[in-house]
Amino acid sequence: MTISNQSKDRPVRGIVLMMVSALFISGQEAIAKHLIGDGLPLSQVIWARYASHLALMLGFMLIFVLPRDGGSAFRSARPLAQVGRSMLLLIDTVLYFSALTFLSLVEVTAIMFIAPILVVLLARPLLGESLTARRLIAVAVGFSGVLIIVRPGFDGVSWPALLVIGAAVCVALFNLATRHMRSVDPSRVTMLYTALVGTVAASIWVPLEWVPPSLDQWGLMIAIGLLGGTAHGLLIVAHQDAPASTVAPFMYIQILWALGLGWMVFGDWPDIATAIGAAVIIAGGLIVLIGEARRNNRRSK
Template identity: 40%
Template sequence: MADAARRFAGNLDAVGAEARRARLKGVGLMLAALACFCCLDTTAKILNERMDTVQVVWARYLFHFLLTLPFINPWNTPGLMRTARPGLQVGRALMLLACTACNFVALIFLQLDETISITFTTPFLVAILAGPILGEWVGPRRMAAILVGFLGVLIVTRPGLGGLHWAAGIAFLGCVAYALYLVSTRVLARHDPTTTTLFYSGLVGVVVMTPAAPFFWTWPSAVDWGLMAMLGALGGLGHFLLIAAYRLAPAAVLAPFIYCQLIGMIALGYVVFGDVPTGWTLAGASVVIASGLYLLMRERGAKPVAETIARPD
């Protein structure tokens, strides 16, 4: 009896260790995806100065679709377009499109660090939605860390103190769409392969944006074509990594790590556009980084998903 109990306890420990490794892999994939998104937003801001935003959004989805098509298509992946949740697949892709459009419009008027700081309201929205929709309830310590990170965002943006442009409202609408996109990504990860979800992400964007693109067309230079292709490549790779991350870890665990994107945005904004971060931005970034480091340490010692849901930490 005692031997059986020890074996059972050992099996539980093995399951717990495997769950922790899966979560940490998910965090790693999430961080790689965010690096792609930093470069994507930088490229989009450059293109916004050369052509209409509608054309930029169209290019992001067209090249995403074309560059992934040789590898992910219905011919070499039988059943690729078969989905258990067709409505949710289309809805998720539309949320991603709405998020992209709002973000690209905001980038016309805002610095990279300002835009991404507003995007950081997303983890709080995801934490609220993940419980009732996914059954992934956030414990009090993680919620406190999320709120501390959000406090860092408020330090950066200083709402009500003249720190925000009207385009911040457009960026916030993009955050709402992004939160719904992240939660639906987690739901779809339980039903459809990563390749199916990635395929629909590009397909829906192309179908919706192509009819509108000719009305806002500016003929690109050779360099612009290259930047447009880069935009699609970064989007496709970033979302492939994001979907893979959400197959390994809960939405409420991964979402707070988007705070790390602030570091990349500040660096690229300075190097590419000469945007010098203010003292408020640096102070807020310090709070954000501290919150992210705490969350990472929590994940290294976290219990498996089933335990954290049953008994939140």
């Protein structure tokens, strides 16, 4: 499916969708932290996140896609690659949700912002993309921001922070795999595999630890997947409405959403080091984004 130039030239809508997507992602994470703290096993929360997402995707495809495209709507040209890519996101979810039981929402969100910088670092060996001096500087700046937050001493880095760093590596690899798969399958097939693989894998694990949820917990279990699935959909549309260099900087508003939700729901407030580290990580990402925007402008002239 081709996208018209008109649909791409909506920068204001793209920016708004990116900010709403970041809000939904923060909401999903806040719900996960609440459910785990409320006594539900990690496996059950992860299952809820993917199962609700899968239900949303199947409903969308059955209503809007299947009548038009038939069975081809569900076929992948490279199913094993889609499974491997989806497993990266599942591992990220396990590590990320595990870290949320030990760290504040703001701390986890801030450390995860190294993922876009890792994408820059890994894009050369994995995709053959160039690695400029500006990008290397951005990687160094972002890593220094992580060190400010984690504050490693003689006792070493806290292991919950290592969980987040591991999650960030998985997300970086997942994003690179998604970039590779965009020329292989339509985005709807890629999103379907993301939800399907996560649901199947979590369904094998969750019966061993299932805890009967209350009615309120059922509602939150459904909401966590709907928020996550909708956020991914908005993210795709945002990049269709405007260039990545236009909308990507606004993903950093997630730190503000995480700050607000962390304070309202959990009473968390970041210390000075966390705030400084988050600002440094964001600066590292903006170095890349501003440089890419300038390069795109020079190419278009």
